[in-house]
Amino acid sequence: MERKSFSCRDTASCLALLAVALCLGAATVARGQLTDDFYDDCCPQAENIVRARVSAAMKAEPRMGASLLRLHFHDCFVNGCDGSILLDGNNTEKLAGPNLNSARGFDVVDAIKADLEKACPGVVSCADILAIAAKYGVLLSGGPDYDVLLGRRDGLVANQSGANSNLPSPFDPISTITKKFSDVGLNTTDVVVLSGGHTIGRARCVLFSGRLANFSATSSVDPTLNASLASSLQALCRGGDGNQTAALDDGSADAFDNHYYQNLLGQRGLLSSDQGLFSSTDGSAATTRALVQAYSASSERFFCDFGRSMLKMGNILPLTGSAGQIRSNCRAIN
Ligand code: HEM
Ligand SMILES: *[C@@H]1O[C@H](CO)[C@@H](O)[C@H](O)[C@H]1NC(C)=O
Ligand SMILES: *[C@@H]1O[C@H](CO)[C@@H](O)[C@H](O)[C@H]1NC(C)=O
Ligand SMILES: *[C@@H]1O[C@H](CO)[C@@H](O)[C@H](O)[C@H]1NC(C)=O
Ligand SMILES: *[C@@H]1O[C@H](CO)[C@@H](O)[C@H](O)[C@H]1NC(C)=O
Ligand SMILES: *[C@@H]1O[C@H](CO)[C@@H](O)[C@H](O)[C@H]1NC(C)=O
Ligand SMILES: *[C@@H]1O[C@H](CO)[C@@H](O)[C@H](O)[C@H]1NC(C)=O
Numbered sequence: 001m002e003r004k005s006f007s008c009r010d011t012a013s014c015l016a017l018l019a020v021a022l023c024l025g026a027a028t029v030a031r032g033q034l035t036d037d038f039y040d041d042c043c044p045q046a047e048n049i050v051r052a053r054v055s056a057a058m059k060a061e062p063r064m065g066a067s068l069l070r071l072h073f074h075d076c077f078v079n080g081c082d083g084s085i086l087l088d089g090n091n092t093e094k095l096a097g098p099n100l101n102s103a104r105g106f107d108v109v110d111a112i113k114a115d116l117e118k119a120c121p122g123v124v125s126c127a128d129i130l131a132i133a134a135k136y137g138v139l140l141s142g143g144p145d146y147d148v149l150l151g152r153r154d155g156l157v158a159n160q161s162g163a164n165s166n167l168p169s170p171f172d173p174i175s176t177i178t179k180k181f182s183d184v185g186l187n188t189t190d191v192v193v194l195s196g197g198h199t200i201g202r203a204r205c206v207l208f209s210g211r212l213a214n215f216s217a218t219s220s221v222d223p224t225l226n227a228s229l230a231s232s233l234q235a236l237c238r239g240g241d242g243n244q245t246a247a248l249d250d251g252s253a254d255a256f257d258n259h260y261y262q263n264l265l266g267q268r269g270l271l272s273s274d275q276g277l278f279s280s281t282d283g284s285a286a287t288t289r290a291l292v293q294a295y296s297a298s299s300e301r302f303f304c305d306f307g308r309s310m311l312k313m314g315n316i317l318p319l320t321g322s323a324g325q326i327r328s329n330c331r332a333i334n
Contacts, residue, residue: 024317032145033320034149038128041082043120047132047148057105060090062254064203065137067105072134073197073313074103075127075182078162079231080317082155083126088157096163101243103206106331109133112328120145126330127152131314138310141200146307153324170207170271175283177273184316186309189286192277192311193255193305198248198270199260208233208270216255224279226267229254246270261296 011086039046057064076084085093093099094106094195109129116124127282128150135148137169168177174191181191211222212234221230229250236244243245247253248270251262262288269275276282278292 001051009066013236032320034151034315036147036149039120039124040151043116044066045119046116046124046128049115049119050129050132051136051140052110053108053115054133057111058137058140063143063200063202064108065141065254065256066218066248067103067132068108068133068137069197070201071103071105071109072130073194074099074163074167075130076164076313076316077180079155079159080319081127081131081152081314082258082317082319083130083152083164083327083330084158085156085310086126086130087158087333088331091160092158093160093163094113094158095158096167098163098167100329105133111157113327118326121283122145122326125152125154125324125326127154127318129330130213134310134314137200137303138256138306141254141256143199144303144307146310149311151318151320152155152321153321154333155319155324156326156331168273170273171210172273173282174273174276174280174285174288174332177276178283184313186312186316188287189291189305190309190312192288193295193302193309195274195277196258196260196295196302196306198255198274199252199258200254201248202253203248204242205233205237205240205244205246205269208246208272209242210235211272222275224275225269229268248274258299258302259294263304264292267294 028181034101042244054065054068064312071085072081074093075081075083078084085103086098088094094103109126112133115127116129131152133147139145146286147157166180168180178188181187186194209224212230213221221227233246236246250268250270252259263269264275264278267275267279269278277288328334
């Protein structure tokens with residue numbers, strides 16, 4: 001196991017050096033120490049193994065692509081992309097507010113890890129599994145293909161307070177969300193384009209019913225919520241326990257496309273934090289509004305920028321070299 005993991009690292013270093021020698025150095029440096037061919041020598045089938053499991057899970061439930069995308073995001077924003085969200089225990093990220101009764105897909109990750117441990121024991125990190133699963137969650141929903149960068153190692157601690165403080169809330173104003181992104185090195189373009197991840201997936205009533213009449217203290221509908229959407233959401237959430245779910249991208253729930261941004265132009269964003277990208281007046285409103293308009297008009301631009309921002313997000317403080325470990329079970333440190 002040890003030797004295999006060493007050979008991976010050595011191979012990657014060699015390739016990185018080679019790339020510099022071939023004057024591809026700028027790209028290599030900008031991407032930190034992650035590479036797109038990290039497992040080529042020691043587990044060339046890694047991406048296909050992940051893809052097969054993601055594909056099967058999405059055939060059973062198309063939403064699973066969205067759930068896996070969100071796991072990678074929630075992993076990366078807390079202590080970097082280190083698989084920390086996957087750890088089980090009492091004081092874990094899984095039990096933090098933004099993840100409790102919300103984050104899903106852990107069983108799919110376990111199945112992927114089991115397959116990988118059979119094929120190449122001790123080689124592929126749980127943090128990289130999340131990055132690859134997110135890529136295929138997007139691609140198999142009809143989204144862009146991008147070369148996912150690999151070579152992350154797994155962290156040794158979960159950080160519940162970090163998850164509570166770093167992850168954006170749907171109740172945050174856009175200026176707070178932008179600040180939480182900039183704290184991890186992501187800018188306003190990244191905020192708008194990565195929010196486009198909400199072109200797939202679902203959210204629970206409890207996270208948007210405050211925008212509906214009869215659910216909020218004022219009993220009036222959020223003025224930036226389309227009236228016809230508001231009444232269908234009221235019907236969905238009325239008398240419910242807050243666990244009912246609605247599509248984040250109403251009218252195109254499971255397709256990765258730029259319909260999410262078109263919805264924002266018609267005040268059909270589900271979360272306050274979605275609609276705020278177009279309708280809010282705080283912080284960088286002019287910038288976010290212009291980007292929403294650009295992405296609503298061009299799926300090519302959305303797809304291209306989304307891939308670029310996913311690489312930036314996937315590159316938040318990765319553990320590389322001999323830091324951390326390669327977990328054999330994603331739920332526990334070795
Ligand atoms: C910009 C700030 C963001 C906020 C405030 C936010 C908030 C939320 C909330 C409240 C939910 C629903 C959770 C539930 O119902 O329990 C959700 C779901 C989701 N989020 Fe975000 N999110 C943000 C950014 C992102 C980013 C950057 C991505 C990925 C690139 C992402 C991907 C998703 C996906 C795919 C789902 C659906 C998951 C599923 O159906 O299982 N979100 N988000
Ligand atoms: C979690 O907390 C319970 C109750 O305090 C305790 O019995 C258990 O040993 C703890 N588990 C871990 C993994 O720390
Ligand atoms: C947890 O996350 C917070 C916020 O990012 C950070 O300040 C803190 O150092 C982290 N703690 C651990 C133990 O990693
Ligand atoms: C955000 O960063 C990207 C490069 O990663 C850059 O192209 C873009 O213009 C930046 N956006 C803003 C609003 O500064
Ligand atoms: C909201 O409350 C008012 C007054 O209590 C009631 O007449 C109306 O039917 C309610 N609307 C919904 C959608 O529940
Ligand atoms: C919502 O679902 C969670 C998880 O299944 C459950 O613990 C919680 O009690 C439910 N909420 C309500 C109000 O029933
Ligand atoms: C509300 O949504 C409907 C249906 O998509 C659309 O025709 C209408 O223009 C929207 N209203 C506003 C204020 O954008």
